[in-house]
Amino acid sequence: MLTVTDLHVSYGAIRALKGLSLEVNAGEIVALIGANGAGKSTTLNTLSGLLRPTHGTVSFEGEDLTVCKPHEIVGKGIVQVPEGRRIFANMTVEENLHLGAYTRPGGDSLGAEREELFRLFPRLKERLPQLAGTLSGGEQQMLAIARALMAQPKLLLLDEPSLGLAPVLVKEVFAALERIREQGKTLLVVEQNAKRALSLADRGYVIETGTPVLTAPAAELLQDPMVRQAYLGEDPEPVSPQPEDGP
Numbered sequence: 416m417l418t419v420t421d422l423h424v425s426y427g428a429i430r431a432l433k434g435l436s437l438e439v440n441a442g443e444i445v446a447l448i449g450a451n452g453a454g455k456s457t458t459l460n461t462l463s464g465l466l467r468p469t470h471g472t473v474s475f476e477g478e479d480l481t482v483c484k485p486h487e488i489v490g491k492g493i494v495q496v497p498e499g500r501r502i503f504a505n506m507t508v509e510e511n512l513h514l515g516a517y518t519r520p521g522g523d524s525l526g527a528e529r530e531e532l533f534r535l536f537p538r539l540k541e542r543l544p545q546l547a548g549t550l551s552g553g554e555q556q557m558l559a560i561a562r563a564l565m566a567q568p569k570l571l572l573l574d575e576p577s578l579g580l581a582p583v584l585v586k587e588v589f590a591a592l593e594r595i596r597e598q599g600k601t602l603l604v605v606e607q608n609a610k611r612a613l614s615l616a617d618r619g620y621v622i623e624t625g626t627p628v629l630t631a632p633a634a635e636l637l638q639d640p641m642v643r644q645a646y647l648g649e650d651p652e653p654v655s656p657q658p659e660d661g662p
C-alpha cells in the first residue's frame with residue numbers, strides 16, 4: 416500500500432531522516448519506534464506532505480506522493496492524527512468532527528459513520544456540544560482520532576496516541592485502534608510506548624537518528640534484546656558468574 420524508499424529530510428542544516436525505507440501493507444498495523452528526536456514525527460509529516468524530502472520516494476497505491484500537496488494526500492486516503500492532538504479548542508466536539516469530514520467527496524455531513532464513531536468512542540457522543548478545549552486529555556485524543564476517521568482514511572497515521580494519558584485511557588485508545596483496524600483501516604503508529612505499540616502492531620521498525628536499524632514482526636521485536644533494553648526499559652540479561660580458576 417505504502418512504500419517509502421531511501422527518504423532523506425532536512426531542516427536547514429539538520430538532517431532528520433537519512434535514508435529511511437519502510438513498507439506498509441493494506442490491513443496492517445505497523446509501529447515506528449525510536450527515541451526522542453529519532454525522526455518519527457518527521458516521517459509522518461513527510462508522508463502527509465507537510466515536509467518535502469530532499470531525496471527518496473513515497474509511493475501510495477502506486478502513486479508518487481512527494482509531488483502532492485497535503486490536501487491532495489488527504490484526498491488519496493492518508494490522514495494524520497498529529498502529535499499533541501491539535502483539536503480546535505474553541506469549537507465544539509461536533510464542529511471538530513464536521514471539519515474532519517470536510518475533505519471528503521460527500522462534504523462535511525457526519526453521515527453514516529457517525530453512529531459507528533460513537534460506538535468506537537461513546538464518550539464523544541455525550542459531549543457533542545462541549546467545547547473541545549474543555550475535554551480531558553484522553554477525550555481530546557479520542558476526538559483527534561475520531562476527527563481523522565471522519566475523512567474516511569485508508570491509511571491512518573498516528574503520532575504518539577498515548578502521550579500524556581493515564582494507563583486506563585492508554586488502554587482505551589489502543590483498544591479503539593484495534594477496532595479501527597477491524598473496520599478495514601491500515602495504521603502506521605508512532606509511539607514512545609514501545610511495549611503497547613508492538614503488542615498492537617503486526618510489524619515494527621526501529622529508527623535511530625533518522626536511520627532504520629531494525630525491522631521485524633512486532634512479536635519478534637518484543638523479544639529482541641536490543642529493543643528490550645533500549646525501548647522497553649528492561650535491564651540487560653545478567654552476566655552469569657564465571658567459575659573461579661584455582662590457584
Ligand SMILES: Nc1ncnc2c1ncn2[C@@H]1O[C@H](COP(=O)(O)OP(=O)(O)OP(=O)(O)O)[C@@H](O)[C@H]1O
Binds near residue numbers: 453456498
Ligand atoms: N522544525 C524543525 N526545525 C529544526 N529541526 C527540527 C524541526 N523539527 C524537528 N527537528 C529535528 O529533527 C530531528 C527529528 O525530530 P522529530 O520531531 O522527527 O523526532 P521524533 O522522533 O518525533 O521525536 P519525539 O519522540 O521527541 O517526538 C530532531 O533532531 C529535531 O530536533
Ligand SMILES: [Mg+2]
Binds near residue numbers: 455456457498574
Ligand atoms: Mg515526535
